[in-house]
Amino acid sequence: MNAETIIVVDDEEDFVDILRQMLEPAGYRVVAAANGEEGLAVMRREAPSLMILDVNMPLMGGYEVCREVRADPRFFELPILMLTIRNRDEEIVRGLEKGADDYLTKPFDRQVLLAKIRRLLKRVR
Amino acid sequence: MTSTFKFLAVTPDLRRLEALRSLLGGAGGKGEAIAALPLSDDTRLPDCAALFMDADAAPEGQALRRCRELRSHLHAASFAIILFGSGRGGAALVEGLDAGADDFWQYPFKDSVCLAYLRAILRRLSRLRPQERSVLSGTLSLDPSSRTATLGGKELVLRSKEFDLLYYLLQHQGTVVRRDALLQAVWDYPEAIPTRTVDFHVSQLRRKLGRAGKNLETVTGMGYRFRADQDQA
Numbered sequence A: 001m002n003a004e005t006i007i008v009v010d011d012e013e014d015f016v017d018i019l020r021q022m023l024e025p026a027g028y029r030v031v032a033a034a035n036g037e038e039g040l041a042v043m044r045r046e047a048p049s050l051m052i053l054d055v056n057m058p059l060m061g062g063y064e065v066c067r068e069v070r071a072d073p074r075f076f077e078l079p080i081l082m083l084t085i086r087n088r089d090e091e092i093v094r095g096l097e098k099g100a101d102d103y104l105t106k107p108f109d110r111q112v113l114l115a116k117i118r119r120l121l122k123r124v125r
Numbered sequence B: 001m002t003s004t005f006k007f008l009a010v011t012p013d014l015r016r017l018e019a020l021r022s023l024l025g026g027a028g029g030k031g032e033a034i035a036a037l038p039l040s041d042d043t044r045l046p047d048c049a050a051l052f053m054d055a056d057a058a059p060e061g062q063a064l065r066r067c068r069e070l071r072s073h074l075h076a077a078s079f080a081i082i083l084f085g086s087g088r089g090g091a092a093l094v095e096g097l098d099a100g101a102d103d104f105w106q107y108p109f110k111d112s113v114c115l116a117y118l119r120a121i122l123r124r125l126s127r128l129r130p131q132e133r134s135v136l137s138g139t140l141s142l143d144p145s146s147r148t149a150t151l152g153g154k155e156l157v158l159r160s161k162e163f164d165l166l167y168y169l170l171q172h173q174g175t176v177v178r179r180d181a182l183l184q185a186v187w188d189y190p191e192a193i194p195t196r197t198v199d200f201h202v203s204q205l206r207r208k209l210g211r212a213g214k215n216l217e218t219v220t221g222m223g224y225r226f227r228a229d230q231d232q233a
Helices: A013-023 A036-046 A062-070 A089-097 A110-121 B014-025 B062-072 B090-098 B111-128 B160-171 B179-187 B197-215
Strands: A005-009 A029-033 A050-053 A080-084 A102-105 B005-010 B029-034 B050-054 B080-085 B103-106 B135-137 B140-143 B148-151 B154-156 B216-219 B223-226
Touching: A005 A013, A005 A036, A013 A029, A013 A110, A029 A036, A036 A050, A036 A062, A050 A062, A050 A110, A062 A080, A062 A089, A080 A089, A080 A110, A089 A102, A089 B111, A102 A110, A102 B111, A110 B090, B005 B014, B014 B029, B014 B050, B014 B111, B050 B062, B050 B111, B062 B080, B062 B090, B080 B090, B080 B111, B090 B103, B103 B111, B135 B160, B140 B160, B148 B197, B160 B179, B160 B197, B160 B223, B179 B197, B179 B223, B197 B216, B197 B223
Parallel strands: A005 A029, A005 A050, A050 A080, A080 A102, B005 B029, B005 B050, B050 B080, B080 B103
Antiparallel strands: B135 B140, B140 B148, B148 B154, B216 B223
8 A cells, every 4th residue: 555645744743642542543644744844855855635724833924835836836736734732712713824724622532533534635636 | 715716505595505605705716506407317417616515415325326326427626515404513523524514514514714715726726627627716727728818808919938837826816936837837847047038928918908917916026916906805
């Protein structure tokens, strides 16, 4: 099976490990980056199928990453799932307006995360 | 998201229908409501950008079944499907997503959040099949199949590259597109080279667009953005 690669951009190492433990058994390959700048570099190198993106990170935050991804012709179609502790309505609206395709707040339900990923990875003909 | 979009809402519940109408109407949605979708042996697909189905409507599970049927059609991925209902927690969302819906909205709706999700979904769909559709913003409309552009109901005469450039920017309405991305998409240039081509065409377009030309914004140091119509005060 050809595993889809998911890039996780989040500065909390423990959280990245938790995600890894959720995603790898579901058949995904996980690559990680600890901030936005590194995230963009890893994305360009690994060409992932989907990005899971935190908002608050050092160096370059999630909103700026969204803008950079959408401005890159190779990646402007990359599905971005924002996964963050920011759970106020206006924060959700802001994340989606900044270019995220979907949004999930921490803590979250593993089944919901996996269902959102499956849906975002469905190719549209 | 384009300034207007067609939606179809399917629910027997008049209060839910009214809630959807006011929510979507505020975002430029123009739509109709029906009590039930055509039977599954009807192969026609709903002619809309977004289809809303009440997950609680009888018989039980019908909305999910219909969702799966629609998604099994070859071209059914071109519109958004949003289920809504009283379901709490993640189960209804997971079920809906796996049936091919793009989202599940809990009723009563949180308007601002729902709209943001809808915009994100429509934006993603238009990114994924960029070739066939007409794009529009306000009274400006570009049809790629006939290669015609109209502004305020009158034909807008554009040169070929002007059409392609404007079409590309409208497809990415609201987001900044880099100069090198434009050179690649419109002029087939393999890599960034120093040229004023894009800037020249943008200024031509601004002139031809008249008042609507102000939506074609220069983003210093990055590129250009066609401002989404809803951003206008």
